[in-house]
Every structure is written in C-alpha cells, then in structure tokens.
Amino acid sequence: MLVSVQTPPHHSWKNPAERCMSNLNLGLQGVGVMRRALPTMEQKIKSTNNIKAIRELSNKEPALREEVMDAVQPAKILLGDVFSRLQVKGQNFKVFTAASKDDMVRLVNHLKKIDEEFNTDSLLDSSKPCKLTQKLKDFISEHCVCGQYQLSIKRCGAEDCVCGAPRTSPDTFADLHHLPFPIPQQEKYIHFEDLYGKEEAKVENYVPSKMQRAAQRHSMPFSPSSQKAKNAKMVVQCGECLKWRVCYSARVLKPDQRQKLERALDGVTYSCGTCFQNVSTDDDDSIFNAVYVNDKLTCDLPIEARDYVTFDDPLCYYCGSEDDLITGNSNYPLCNECNDAGKQPRKKNTRAFQPRQE
Numbered sequence: 001m002l003v004s005v006q007t008p009p010h011h012s013w014k015n016p017a018e019r020c021m022s023n024l025n026l027g028l029q030g031v032g033v034m035r036r037a038l039p040t041m042e043q044k045i046k047s048t049n050n051i052k053a054i055r056e057l058s059n060k061e062p063a064l065r066e067e068v069m070d071a072v073q074p075a076k077i078l079l080g081d082v083f084s085r086l087q088v089k090g091q092n093f094k095v096f097t098a099a100s101k102d103d104m105v106r107l108v109n110h111l112k113k114i115d116e117e118f119n120t121d122s123l124l125d126s127s128k129p130c131k132l133t134q135k136l137k138d139f140i141s142e143h144c145v146c147g148q149y150q151l152s153i154k155r156c157g158a159e160d161c162v163c164g165a166p167r168t169s170p171d172t173f174a175d176l177h178h179l180p181f182p183i184p185q186q187e188k189y190i191h192f193e194d195l196y197g198k199e200e201a202k203v204e205n206y207v208p209s210k211m212q213r214a215a216q217r218h219s220m221p222f223s224p225s226s227q228k229a230k231n232a233k234m235v236v237q238c239g240e241c242l243k244w245r246v247c248y249s250a251r252v253l254k255p256d257q258r259q260k261l262e263r264a265l266d267g268v269t270y271s272c273g274t275c276f277q278n279v280s281t282d283d284d285d286s287i288f289n290a291v292y293v294n295d296k297l298t299c300d301l302p303i304e305a306r307d308y309v310t311f312d313d314p315l316c317y318y319c320g321s322e323d324d325l326i327t328g329n330s331n332y333p334l335c336n337e338c339n340d341a342g343k344q345p346r347k348k349n350t351r352a353f354q355p356r357q358e
C-alpha cells in the first residue's frame with residue numbers, strides 16, 4: 001500500500017491561505033539570493049527571459065542543464081539552511097532535494113514491469129501530455145485511487161499479478177482501505193476514523209473544481225472578443241484540467257509588455273474560474289492591469305472558440321489534447337478519446353472563426 005498526498009499547488013489563487021508560506025516568508029526576511037554566473041553560457045542565458053525559453057535552449061545546448069544546476073546550487077543550499085531552521089509548533093521544517101533525472105528514470109522504469117511496450121520517454125518529457133497504454137490504464141483502475149490531491153496504490157491480492165503478493169497477514173490486508181476523500185461537515189471535516197473504508201468517501205466530490213459553479217458574469221472591463229484575444233495573443237494553462245485559456249487585452253501588447261506577461265505567467269499556477277486580478281498587488285505597473293482571462297470559465301467547459309481564431313495549433317475542443325485528433329472542416333477538432341467517450345463533434349462558430357490569411 002502506498003499513499004501519497006500533496007497540498008494545493010503553490011501560488012494557487014483558489015487557496016489563499018497557504019499557511020506555510022507565511023512562515024517561510026519570515027525566514028526570507030533580509031535574505032538576498034543570486035545565482036552564480038555560468039562558466040561558458042552566461043551570454044546565451046541572458047538572452048532568454050522565461051523558464052520556457054531556458055528549457056528550449058537546454059534542448060539545443062545539452063551542457064546548459066549542468067551549468068544552470070551548478071549556478072543555483074549555492075542559493076539552494078542557503079535557502080535550505082534558512083528554512084530548515086524554521087519551526088511550526090516546535091517542529092522544524094524539513095527540506096527535501098528534488099528528484100534528479102536519474103531518480104525519475106529509475107522510478108519510471110518500474111512501469112515496464114506492467115507494460116514492456118510503454119514508452120517511458122513520454123512520461124519524462126513534461127512538455128507533452130503522456131499517453132498511457134491500455135495495460136497501464138487497467139493496472140491503475142485495479143490498484144489505484146487517484147484524486148486531485150491524493151493517490152493511493154494497493155496490491156490487488158491476486159497471486160499472478162505484477163504487484164506481488166501482500167506481505168501483511170490476510171486479516172490486516174482485508175481491513176486495509178484506500179485513503180478516504182475528505183468530506184466537509186459544518187466548518188470542518190468529518191474525522192478520518194468515521195470515513196475510513198466508508199462507501200461515501202470513495203469518490204472525490206469536495207474539491208474546488210467539482211464544486212465550482214460558473215460565475216454570473218466575467219469581471220473583465222470589456223467583452224471577450226476575438227480582437228481582444230488577438231491583442232494579447234497568449235494562452236495560460238489551467239493546472240487542474242490542463243486546458244489552455246485565452247488571455248485578453250484591450251490593446252495590442254508591446255514587446256516589453258509581452259515579456260513582462262511571459263515572466264508573470266511563469267510565476268503563477270492558474271486554474272479555471274480565477275482571474276489574474278484576484279492576486280492582490282500594489283504594483284501599478286503590473287501587467288495584470290492590462291491582461292485578463294475569462295473568469296466565467298470552469299474546468300468542465302470546452303476550449304474557447306477564440307483560441308482557434310488566435311492560434312493555429314489544433315486542440316481537442318473538449319479536453320484540449322493535441323493527440324489523435326479527428327478534424328472535420330466545419331467542426332472543431334475532437335480527439336479519439338473524447339469521441340470514444342461519446343462526445344459529439346462541435347460545429348465551428350463561424351462568426352468567431354475567420355480563416356487565417358496567409
């Protein structure tokens with residue numbers, strides 16, 4: 001049995017009360033950090049201005065990765081040292097080192113035991129969505145319970161299964177349940193003991209994206225037209241449903257504004273239903289005074305028609321996937337998976353859709 005739980009992603013605007021952040025901020029008072037200069041690629045890295053550009057550069061320049069890792073090491077050590085001296089309720093913070101590429105390769109290779117044919121590179125390349133094979137999907141549905149913030153894996157008990165025979169006594173194994181999903185009760189949550197093994201706690205219902213109701217109206221100061229989308233020509237990805245959402249701006253962004261926006265978007269985890277203006281900022285110069293997302297969207301809603309007008313990449317209308325698309329001329333792209341799930345091809349909104357002029 002393995003249970004893994006994560007907190008909501010950092011910078012998530014839906015979870016403003018990230019209490020550990022305020023403690024960490026105490027440790028950061030009066031601390032300045034700076035990376036070292038790269039020995040051979042300083043000029044090249046100076047020409048990039050966001051994480052995406054650095055990643056792209058590292059694909060072309062394999063040595064960049066090592067140099068960057070070395071250059072940020074002193075800052076990491078300093079911050080780790082500061083944080084591990086902080087305490088909450090008498091307990092010190094623990095600082096972990098991030099998994100290295102080798103660690104990830106080793107872990108991912110275990111999946112080969114389930115399906116030899118699984119292409120592990122697709123899992124390690126975080127820039128693309130990973131395609132699970134049918135064998136892996138079957139394994140997950142038989143052994144795992146996955147939620148937005150928690151995952152548990154339990155042996156199935158079958159003798160010939162790759163997961164192996166349980167090592168605990170049969171009685172204990174029979175009493176072992178997946179981690180229950182939390183259920184709110186008044187202002188708090190029902191106790192773990194009262195939920196453990198219970199039917200009602202086997203489905204995740206109480207997470208923001210499932211409880212979300214669409215806002216009555218969006219809070220943008222203009223209506224989200226194709227022109228406003230073309231002005232910004234930028235998308236931001238929802239951390240929960242992974243769909244790309246269109247940014248809108250009243251005026252065409254100047255190159256320096258665009259750079260500013262790219263940098264600002266690097267630093268946030270966006271999710272549908274929020275808007276950039278939820279971040280309280282005293283900065284009059286903030287790019288989010290000019291750029292908006294439609295906060296009426298929820299994770300269940302398909303890709304915005306304006307996405308197709310502003311960008312050329314075909315994406316599945318329902319789930320945003322780029323793979324296995326069925327595209328008809330008069331319909332928005334639809335992926336095989338959504339098609340199999342019974343989603344209907346959606347006719348293009350011809351008013352919003354203008355063919356690109358070459």
Ligand SMILES: [Zn+2]
Nearest residue numbers: 155156161163
């Ligand atoms: Zn099994």
Ligand SMILES: [Zn+2]
Nearest residue numbers: 238241272299
């Ligand atoms: Zn979403």
Ligand SMILES: [Zn+2]
Nearest residue numbers: 316319335338
């Ligand atoms: Zn799809």
